[in-house]
Amino acid sequence: MSQTNEAQTNSRRLFLKGALSTAAVAATATAGNVFASSNTAMTGIIYTKENPGKWAKKVGGHLPSIKLDGNKVTIETDHGMSKKHFIVRHTIVSEQGEVLGEKTFTPDDEAISHYTLPANYKGKLYATSFCNKHDFWLAETNV
Numbered sequence: 001m002s003q004t005n006e007a008q009t010n011s012r013r014l015f016l017k018g019a020l021s022t023a024a025v026a027a028t029a030t031a032g033n034v035f036a037s038s039n040t041a042m043t044g045i046i047y048t049k050e051n052p053g054k055w056a057k058k059v060g061g062h063l064p065s066i067k068l069d070g071n072k073v074t075i076e077t078d079h080g081m082s083k084k085h086f087i088v089r090h091t092i093v094s095e096q097g098e099v100l101g102e103k104t105f106t107p108d109d110e111a112i113s114h115y116t117l118p119a120n121y122k123g124k125l126y127a128t129s130f131c132n133k134h135d136f137w138l139a140e141t142n143v
């Protein structure tokens with residue numbers, strides 16, 4: 001191996017080592033807490049009531065509400081629906097990060113979705129709501 005190739009290989013190894021260290025830190029930070037709503041590292045990516053970032057004036061119309069009735073869940077986003085500006089999608093996600101339900105909307109729909117939890121589900125439940133203009137919002141509750 002020439003000195004140039006060896007230097008490139010060592011440089012690549014160092015880069016990969018650094019990248020893997022970063023990935024390990026990220027994985028550790030999220031273990032056991034799939035979406036930390038107060039996690040400021042998610043600023044500008046995931047908007048929450050506690051961390052609405054640049055959309056601080058948009059919380060009321062974008063934060064999904066979670067209503068529980070036994071094992072039935074209703075997610076609603078109090079947002080208008082028009083062709084230019086609407087809620088695109090809801091999901092509910094378990095504490096372990098499993099997507100338990102999802103609903104994609106058209107501008108003709110209402111931003112309401114209904115789900116049934118797995119039998120005896122206990123733990124945190126996350127709801128997401130995505131607006132085509134005001135990004136990705138997250139709310140959570142305990143079941």
Ligand SMILES: [Fe+2]
Nearest residue numbers: 131132133134
């Ligand atoms: Fe919006």
